[in-house]
Structure formats: C-alpha cells, structure tokens
Amino acid sequence: MKLAAIQKRMARAVMTPLAPGDNMQRRVSGMGDMRRYAATFIKPNDRLTSFERLELYNRQYWWRVLAALQEDFPGLRAVLGDKKFDTMSKAYLIDCPSTSFTLRNLGKKLEGWLARHPKWAGKDQRLALDITRLEMADIEAFDGKTEPALKPEDISALASGSLKLRLQPYIQLLDFKYPVDDLLLAVRDSDEGAAFASNAFSQRRKRRRVRATAKLKPAEIFLAVHRIDESVYFRRLAREEFLILRALRDGKSLSQAIDLGFRNSKTPIVERADAVQKWFQHWATLGWFCKAAQKAVLA
Amino acid sequence: MPANRFNGFTDYGIGIGLRSPHYDHILTKKPVCDWFEIISENFMIDGGRPLRILDQILEQYRVVQHGVSMYFGSADRLDREHLRRLKELVRRTKTPWLSDHLCWGSVDGRYTHDLLPMPYTFEAAKITAQKVRAVRDFLEIPVAVENVSSYAEFHVSEMTEWEFLNEVVERADCGILLDVNNIYVSSQNHNFDPLEYVNGIPAERVAQIHIAGHSKYRKYILDTHDHPVIDPVWKLYERAIQRVGHTATLLEWDDSIPSFREVHDEALKANKFLASALLKKAV
Numbered sequence: 001m002k003l004a005a006i007q008k009r010m011a012r013a014v015m016t017p018l019a020p021g022d023n024m025q026r027r028v029s030g031m032g033d034m035r036r037y038a039a040t041f042i043k044p045n046d047r048l049t050s051f052e053r054l055e056l057y058n059r060q061y062w063w064r065v066l067a068a069l070q071e072d073f074p075g076l077r078a079v080l081g082d083k084k085f086d087t088m089s090k091a092y093l094i095d096c097p098s099t100s101f102t103l104r105n106l107g108k109k110l111e112g113w114l115a116r117h118p119k120w121a122g123k124d125q126r127l128a129l130d131i132t133r134l135e136m137a138d139i140e141a142f143d144g145k146t147e148p149a150l151k152p153e154d155i156s157a158l159a160s161g162s163l164k165l166r167l168q169p170y171i172q173l174l175d176f177k178y179p180v181d182d183l184l185l186a187v188r189d190s191d192e193g194a195a196f197a198s199n200a201f202s203q204r205r206k207r208r209r210v211r212a213t214a215k216l217k218p219a220e221i222f223l224a225v226h227r228i229d230e231s232v233y234f235r236r237l238a239r240e241e242f243l244i245l246r247a248l249r250d251g252k253s254l255s256q257a258i259d260l261g262f263r264n265s266k267t268p269i270v271e272r273a274d275a276v277q278k279w280f281q282h283w284a285t286l287g288w289f290c291k292a293a294q295k296a297v298l299a
Numbered sequence: 300m301p302a303n304r305f306n307g308f309t310d311y312g313i314g315i316g317l318r319s320p321h322y323d324h325i326l327t328k329k330p331v332c333d334w335f336e337i338i339s340e341n342f343m344i345d346g347g348r349p350l351r352i353l354d355q356i357l358e359q360y361r362v363v364q365h366g367v368s369m370y371f372g373s374a375d376r377l378d379r380e381h382l383r384r385l386k387e388l389v390r391r392t393k394t395p396w397l398s399d400h401l402c403w404g405s406v407d408g409r410y411t412h413d414l415l416p417m418p419y420t421f422e423a424a425k426i427t428a429q430k431v432r433a434v435r436d437f438l439e440i441p442v443a444v445e446n447v448s449s450y451a452e453f454h455v456s457e458m459t460e461w462e463f464l465n466e467v468v469e470r471a472d473c474g475i476l477l478d479v480n481n482i483y484v485s486s487q488n489h490n491f492d493p494l495e496y497v498n499g500i501p502a503e504r505v506a507q508i509h510i511a512g513h514s515k516y517r518k519y520i521l522d523t524h525d526h527p528v529i530d531p532v533w534k535l536y537e538r539a540i541q542r543v544g545h546t547a548t549l550l551e552w553d554d555s556i557p558s559f560r561e562v563h564d565e566a567l568k569a570n571k572f573l574a575s576a577l578l579k580k581a582v
Contacts, residue, residue: 002422003426006418006455007373008406010415011411014411045488047518048519054451056521057451061411061412064413098409098410099409100410101378101380102343142347142348143345143350144345230351
C-alpha cells in the first residue's frame with residue numbers, strides 16, 4: 001500500500017465520529033467492519049488489537065477538536081447547554097473539519113453553518129448566531145494586525161471632507177439582535193471562578209450562567225470589538241457611530257461616511273456636529289485609525 | 300557535538316518550553332534560563348498579545364522555534380500559507396534552527412491536528428526527505444526532524460523506526476531533534492529496546508534533545524507531557540549524551556503545568572549528565 005493510500009485510509013477512520021462511550025464505531029458506512037478495516041493496515045501487538053490501536057487516534061482526534069471548540073465558544077455552550085453544544089459540535093465538525101494548520105480557525109465556518117442548519121442552533125437561532133459571531137470576532141480581534149495609529153492631533157490636522165481614514169485591521173464592527181456582549185462577559189465571569197471552585201460551588205455557578213442566558217431579552221446593539229494594551233474589549237456604539245465606522249471600513253470618504261451614518265437618524269441636526277467630533281476624538285484616542293493607510297491615500 | 304551545522308553552530312544548554320502560565324513570571328522576575336522553545340504555530344499570527352510577549356521575551360532570551368503542523372511525512376503538498384507565515388516568524392525570532400515532527404496529520408487539506416505515525420517504507424522516506432529539503436530551502440535555516448511517540452505500527456513497514464529516521468535525515472541532509480521520552484514511549488508500545496534506538500541514530504546529526512514526562516496506562520503509554528521525567532528516560536538521555544556530547548536540551552511540559560521554577564528545576568536535572576559529557580571531553 002502506498003503512503004497516500006495509507007494516510008487516506010487512516011485519516012478517514014480517525015475522523016469518523018466516536019460511538020457512545022467514546023469508543024470507535026464497530027461498523028461504519030463505506031468502511032464496513034472496523035475491526036477488519038483496521039487490520040488491513042495496522043499491526044496488532046501482544047496487548048492491543050489493530051482496532052484498539054486505531055481507536056486511540058480516533059479518540060484523540062475527537063477529544064482535541066471538541067475541546068478546541070469548547071474553549072473558543074463558551075458563550076454558545078451556555079446558550080445551547082452542555083449536551084446540545086456537544087452534539088452540535090460533532091455535527092459541525094463532520095461537515096466542516098479543520099482545513100487550517102491552526103486550531104484557531106476551527107470555528108470560522110460555525111456561524112454560517114448554524115445559519116444553514118437551524119436544528120442545531122437551539123430554541124433561538126438568532127441568539128445562537130449572535131453569540132457565535134461575537135466569539136469569533138473576539139478571536140479575530142485578539143490576534144489581528146495592528147498598524148501604526150494616527151494620533152488625535154494628526155487627524156485634526158488632516159481633517160477634510162474628502163479624507164479617507166482606515167480602521168485598524170483588528171477592530172471588529174458588529175450589530176446584534178441580542179445584547180450578547182453582556183452574556184459573554186457573564187459566562188466568562190462564571191467560568192473564571194469555576195477553575196478554583198469545589199463541585200458544589202461550580203453547580204451554583206452553572207445555574208447562574210443558565211439564568212443569565214434565560215434572562216436575555218432581544219435588544220438591538222452595535223458593538224466594536226477592539227483592543228487596549230493588547231487586551232480585547234467590547235465597546236457599545238450608537239447606531240450612527242457604528243454606521244460611520246462601517247462606512248470608513250468600506251473605504252468611504254469621511255464626508256460620505258458621515259452622510260451614511262446620519263441617514264434616517266433621529267439625532268437632531270443641531271447635535272450632530274458635536275456628536276461626530278466627540279466620537280472622532282474618542283476613536284482617535286483609542287488608536288482606531290491607521291497611519292499607514294493614511295499615507296497611502298494621501299500619496 | 301555542542302555546535303554543528305544542524306543547530307546553526309550554537310552551543311545552547313538547557314531550556315524549557317515557553318508556555319502562557321509562565322509569561323508573567325518570566326517578564327517580571329526575569330529568571331535565568333538558557334533558552335526557550337516556542338511552538339511556532341502559537342505565534343504565526345498577525346498581531347496582538349502573543350506577539351508582544353514574544354518580542355519582550357526575545358529582548359532578553361534566546362528562542363528556538365518548534366513546530367507541530369508542518370507534517371513532513373504527509374503525502375499532501377506543503378501548505379504555502381503555513382510556510383509564508385513561518386518564514387515571517389523565523390525573521391522575527393532569528394531562530395538558529397527550526398524543528399518539526401517526523402509524522403503526518405493532514406489528508407486532502409483536512410487537518411487532524413495530531414502527530415500521526417509514519418509507515419516506515421522507502422517511498423515514505425523519499426517523500427518526507429523531499430519535503431524537509433523544500434522547507435529548509437524556503438526558510439533558509441537548518442531544519443531538524445523529531446521522532447514522535449506512536450501507538451500504532453503498519454503492516455507495510457520495511458524497517459525499524461530508527462532506520463527510517465536515518466533514511467530520512469540522510470536523504471534530506473538534515474538534523475535530528477532526538478526526543479528520548481518519545482523513544483521510551485514508543486519502545487513500550489511496540490516492544491523494542493530503546494537503547495538500540497539511541498545507539499542506532501547518527502550522533503553527528505543531533506541538533507537538539509527533548510525530554511518530557513508521560514502517562515502510563517494498563518496496555519499502553521501516552522505521551523502527555525504532564526509529569527516529571529522518569530528514571531528510564533533519564534537513562535536514555537544519559538546514553539544519548541554519551542553518544543552525541545553536550546547538546547541543547549529542552550524539557551517539554553504542556554499539561555497540568557506547575558510553576559516556572561518547578562519546570563525549570565526538572566529541566567536542570569539534565570546538568571548532571573551534561574557535566575559528565577563536558578568532563579569526558581576535557582579529559
């Protein structure tokens with residue numbers, strides 16, 4: 001048997017879902033009796049059959065990828081509950097196995113997949129999609145690229161209607177139907193304590209987490225997931241603020257972005273200039289605008 | 300062989316794996332540690348805290364890169380995006396050499412994120428060596444391949460594991476990262492004499508040595524990196540040092556990670572064997 005054939009054969013078995021009890025399945029469609037299948041390429045030894053040796057790798061694969069999703073999506077886990085999250089994760093990983101050298105990207109397709117498979121998204125698909133998107137944005141913001149930032153004085157010196165500003169690549173702009181930022185912070189808060197808790201204590205925390213999820217009522221929010229001193233933060237944005245930032249991200253000029261931001265806005269016209277000035281001051285203080293992009297535009 | 304062309308002619312001593320629970324201790328207390336090994340993939344990112352910490356570490360310590368997903372032994376083609384990001388990191392760390400495992404883990408672009416065992420065939424050795432050469436040529440630094448722990452053997456194998464390792468490194472003209480814990484784990488799982496393995500490898504190609512702990516189960520041993528090094532592994536290390544001389548040594552501890560001091564103290568036990576190697580050289 002050639003190298004490629006052995007690897008295809010083994011990978012197929014390793015990535016086959018485990019049976020209940022975390023054992024390798026005895027029969028699998030397309031592979032038949034797994035004891036025979038394993039014996040065709042794996043040697044037994046004096047303690048383990050070919051099947052049992054292959055099973056070690058089958059288990060390791062599933063435990064590793066399931067643990068990675070659990071670590072990356074504690075909020076979705078709180079929304080769905082442990083059992084449903086586990087079955088959803090298995091279904092997702094069968095459809096969307098890792099195609100990246102890093103486990104960081106394992107959940108990249110999860111939101112889209114949940115949108116196409118509502119049966120795995122729990123009672124409220126919108127909530128599941130929102131929390132999934134926030135958790136992936138958190139990952140992207142954590143290790144996204146930083147470019148040299150424009151200081152507030154740079155911006156005021158350059159300000160003009162046709163100016164194009166670019167946002168830092170790590171900033172994620174998101175709109176939600178649920179206040180999932182509060183939910184995720186509550187979940188993290190309870191998980192942080194759980195590491196040091198006794199069993200009884202962790203049960204109490206689990207109940208708190210479930211209550212936090214159950215209490216969540218729909219409310220449209222606009223959010224920037226950003227970094228300060230390399231730590232990720234969530235910042236709520238006004239609707240207009242969000243629209244301006246999104247327009248700037250899409251490459252619109254400053255004046256176009258402001259027009260878009262206040263289209264259909266309820267903010268009185270007389271208050272708009274002050275609001276814009278305050279927002280820009282704040283964004284610049286947080287270092288959200290990039291110097292490198294600025295130079296390119298001016299050139 | 301403290302310095303050779305496979306470790307960039309360096310003479311590193313005892314290091315430990317750089318792990319996040321120790322970041323604060325390292326950055327605030329600045330403990331003496333000869334060098335740190337990083338998992339390359341943890342830093343093959345665009346920005347953020349991991350890279351900032353790495354830069355702070357690089358200001359004060361020597362760092363060597365160790366990868367977990369190059370999959371030299373995979374029949375798949377090399378992942379160009381992986382290589383591009385790896386080269387960026389190599390430029391950042393200025394690692395004198397780079398290591399990854401003699402294994403495979405992806406098929407048709409789907410990743411298992413595991414270090415899967417190789418069939419020990421001449422065809423596999425040829426494919427693997429070609430990829431090692433391609434990676435070294437692209438990265439322009441010495442590359443060392445590490446023997447993995449394994450739990451399965453293949454019917455098609457045509458040689459022992461150490462013969463396969465020799466076949467690959469001779470064809471690729473590359474170095475070896477000799478993991479003596481992995482040799483011990485595999486010897487127990489596959490019933491071979493680990494000393495025969497240590498005695499069978501080309502000593503002049505060893506760029507670095509790994510030591511670690513593991514977990515013993517009723518019918519097999521798993522390479523878990525969550526315990527101190529056991530005596531039989533120290534004995535293998537002693538034999539390896541007798542053969543290869545004073546060589547860069549690294550303790551891996553990846554799960555249930557104790558304090559920096561505990562991990563470092565465990566690593567420093569290697570000094571006993573390194574000192575006798577130095578003494579022998581002096582005599």
